[in-house]
Amino acid sequence: MTDRIDDAVKRGFAPSEEAPEGLADARRSRFSTKAGGRSANDRSGNGFLADSALSDDMDLRPRNFVQRRLPDLGIALKSILGFWLLYLALITLRAVVLDFPDFWAMLARRGAVVLIGAALTFLVYLALRPLAASTLNRKAIVAGILCLPASIAFSAFNYYVFYIFAPLDAAEWDASMKDLTPLEMALQNIVESALSWYFIFAAWASLYVAMSYAKELRAADRRAAAFAREAQEAQLRALRYQINPHFLFNTLNSLSALILSQRIEKAERMIMTLSTFFRTTLSADPTADIALEEEIKLQRLYLDIEQVRFPDRLKVEVDVPEHLAGVRVPVLLLQPIVENAIKYGVARSRGAVTVRISAYEEAGRLHLKVKDNGEVPPPHSCDDCGGTGVGLKNVCERLIARYGVQAGCFHGPDPEGGYTVHVIMPVIRND
Template identity: 45%
Template sequence: MAIASIVGFWTLYFAILTTRALVIYQDHAGTGSRAIVSIASVMITILFYLALRWIGTTKLWTSIIVAAVLAAPAAISYAAINWYVFSHSWVQPQPRRVVVMAGEGGPGTGHAPTMITVGKMSSDDNMAPVTAIADQAANGYFFFVCWAALYLALCYAAEIGALERRAAALKRAAQSAELRALRYQVNPHFLFNTLNSLSSLVMTDRKAAAERMIVNLSTFFRNSLTADPTEDVPLDDEIRLQQLYLDIEAERFPERLAVRIDVDEDVRKACVPGLILQPLVENAVKHGVSRARTPVTLRIRAYREGVNLVVLVDNDGDTRGVAPAQGTGVGLRNVRERLAARFGDEAKASWATIPGGGFAVRLEMPLIHNDC
């Protein structure tokens, strides 16, 4: 980056001065000299850059001061080379002849024209070497300060970009770790209650039901713990996993839990964040089914609404008059945050109690049919 900026800077310098000389003064002779000065200036600027990097500092104002100090010897070197090359150039500009009519009357008056030779005009022609070098060094100092400003700006822009990328990577890593923690977090009450129910089935010699529960429990944990928590899954797979969970809970509440799942065909392959429905279904069982005194229907519905996928999870458990279950709302907030992290403002999560008893959650997200 630094070398490219140096070469680009002095190439632009050469192009501007050469174009100016050609257009204004029709001066072709000085092009080679300017090329030599430009190449020498590139070498001086590289040394300038190496000195800046060797001194090194992380503070902007310190870097500016160091660059301002180092620009002085660089400018003097540039001016000395510039003076030497142009004062000892092997290609001297050819003098130009201008015809000036002497006397009055012009042609036919008997007065011959006078030829005046005019050489290349230069403000340095009558200057002593030290004065000429000092004068050119003032201009050169401006050049080197400009390049240093460009270099420091590029360095700090690159540093800021690197910090932003590092922060984004850390944010993604933290989010991934959080998602994995949520994926691998097993509700201890669910596992404890499931094992208790399994023990009861075994003790009452209900082998078929016990075997079914073991198979469902094993499948549920295998599917929920092996998939990558940061990837999307087809809605069909997510619904199937929740069905396993509800089959296990149905063994605990055989007379109280009824499950209805209604998913439109055109959204079954839609991509959704993995286990996005798990906290909602767990809450429905914990706060609705387990506390209700009458049968509860837990419904999962999914359908298309414009360009969005809508998923509803609700239950009609009447828990009025029953002591409320302890809850922190972490599961619902987590679902909302995961949708926001995945889809931004395009996704929404809302919930509300149902008049007459029950609770409903509505998820809305972009309808995506990629290979997930």
């Protein structure tokens, strides 16, 4: 019989057994920041600060200079190109509709003017880049100031192309200031045109600042969502890995008592059940969903172990309809609730206590209830949830974070006696 126990222990806790992926990786890397690197537990001189331990996977230096300095380059180029191509199309359409003379020669010059306008707009973008981390109001004010010299420069170039550099008949036809000297006419034309062009550049600047700010908001939303997912996954992993130490200690004490009293077969069954429980909970993906029947099996394993501690006091009832067996639920959702029922309902009672797990479907929602008819726990004791470090409060928050307003969690003294925890969530089945 002793050989059977040894064999059971080996099968349950054998060192050669394949460890969970995260644990195996941690053993191989010894918690180093680099594969095959040194550990924080190494001797002095061989730790993180030696040999540039953070120079590979955790190198914080940017690998793309342009991406670091010009993160909104794509937005700027697309907006500039679209803006000035639209302007070229509109003035060309205007020339066609009004039948301006020298159409093709003027079109070539309009194209040159548009290129200069795009170049000046790009310079405004470059001048705005140092303000990437500034507030929206400051960006808008600086953009408005930068558009003024850009509009003056563009107006001067536009005047030079159409009125100074080989003037065309169309330019002569458009001129209305022949009584002024050439310098006066140039200055007046440039100033008046600059006011009109200013609003063109300001329109682009407003578009760019708005698009850039919208991109920053989207990036912030993605970061916030990523942090929320990481926090939720960390909470789920805590639920799996932070095994109740009192449960483990009490189980080992019960196992020791069984061995001392020569109840070897019962001790062997308890070892196998404990091994299966730990192996299942540690190998399950904490962020995944499992079938309700699998979740119930996990709770039965736990309750089988507790029944060894309380053979005369703990009674278990499970009422789960067959059509709900395949409904998907978060893994180990019921574990802290059942532990709470054992700690406060069974352990504190002198008589027999029944822990009942039931499920039913109503209005497209899955209702799960864990009820015990033991002594009612004192106020606020459920926040402890049996020492798991998660608590009923976090279980409820986990449901709400996962399903939103479609989920809920209620718990309190039952009118019929004892304590009841009621969990509601959407009914999700595999397609």
